[in-house]
Amino acid sequence: MTPRTDPGPPAEPDPDAAATAPLWRAVQAFRLVTLLYAVGQQVASVPHYTDQRLSWVLIALMAVWSGVSAVLLSQWRIQHSPRIRTAVVLGDHVVVIALIFATRLIANYDWYHGHQTLPTTLWAANAVVSAAILWGPLGGVCSGLLIAAAVVTTREQWDFDVWRDATAPVLISVGLALGLAANTARRAQQQLQRAVRLTAAAQERERLARQVHDGVLQVLSYIKRRGTEIGGPTAELAQQAGEQEVALRVLISEQGERADAGGPEQDLRPLLTAQATPIVFISTPGDPVPLGHWEARELSAAVAAALANVVQHAGPGAKAYVLLEDTGDELIVSVRDDGPGIAPGRLAEAEGQGRMGVSRSIVGRIAALGGSAHLLFEAPGGETVEEGPGAEWEFRVPRPPRRETDPPRRWT
Incomplete structure (x- = not known):
């Protein structure tokens, strides 16, 4: 029989993933809520579409992608979770932009020029939120600009009206705010882990100090005292024992502070x-x-x-x-x-x-x-x-x- 190997203790989770895990879970709830809003908007707008059947197909694809991406992004203990999240966030942008431009396939100019695109602005913000958590405020702002540009291009609003539309300011603000929140969470996680390491080091130092004091330091102190009393050749041994006793005490007392x-x-x-x-x-x-x-x-x-x-x-x-x-x-x-x-x-x-x-x-x-x-x-x-x-x-x-x-x- 092949001996069974011990898998050892479980690997420590990625600090970055652990820091942003609550944010990922929270925004997936937001994703599902915005999906319900998009479906409601579809019900209200479908009579005005030129291709109603295709619009429902696109809404179904939106719902499937929302479920898949929500499951993948909310998991942080799975293997290769950073790579998976990066792939999902990039896919999020591809799906959102594709659905935005698909609005022209299901509606005429009069409709999409004056109304929301098929994936509503609220649902499209999920891609911006995910980019902000993954890449920080700069990634969130760039994602907001990209999605806003796709919306404006689809609706052909490259004129004065674009500055009165709330799409771009909302998406950019969301990307900036969530990016800053993600960075704050990462810094807090780093400080927490540093505090945990310092506490563990202090406890280990105290444990080692007790054991060393009960054994090695007492023996060195005894050798120093007895060697000095005996004199002669043992005086040199007593001196060396005293030097090692001092060095060992310094090593124990400074063990935690020496960590860079x-x-x-x-x-x-x-x-x-x-x-x-x-x-x-x-x-x-x-x-x-x-x-x-x-x-x-x-x-x-x-x-x-x-x-x-x-x-x-x-x-x-x-x-x-x-x-x-x-x-x-x-x-x-x-x-x-x-x-x-x-x-x-x-x-x-x-x-x-x-x-x-x-x-x-x-x-x-x-x-x-x-x-x-x-x-x-x-x-x-x-x-x-x-x-x-x-x-x-x-x-x-x-x-x-x-x-x-x-x-x-x-x-x-």
């Missing part, structure tokens, strides 16, 4: 907190700090370069502290260490020797962002000594001001 929403900006905080270690302490606002992707990466790289200098020149026991401030007008990032500091003139001397690490990796990056980088104090003996040992870089990067409706920054 695909917008023009990203949160600067995760890029900075990812650089935290047992000797590097990061402090950021409690609210997101949005910044352009390139600007955020460059600013984070400048901080990483400053921290690399701390590791290389401040000594093995030095600690570093990074503070991010968002004043609204600019971002201020302070990178401070408690090492021996930088001797006065040492940076200029290194640059003169061709060592461009600070001038390019730090000062150059901040200058490229339109900001400034200042070394606030140096080693004892310098002219700017007020704070004691260590060194502190301050990066100032201008940014567009925050809106008045934005909430105040919270700090963690």
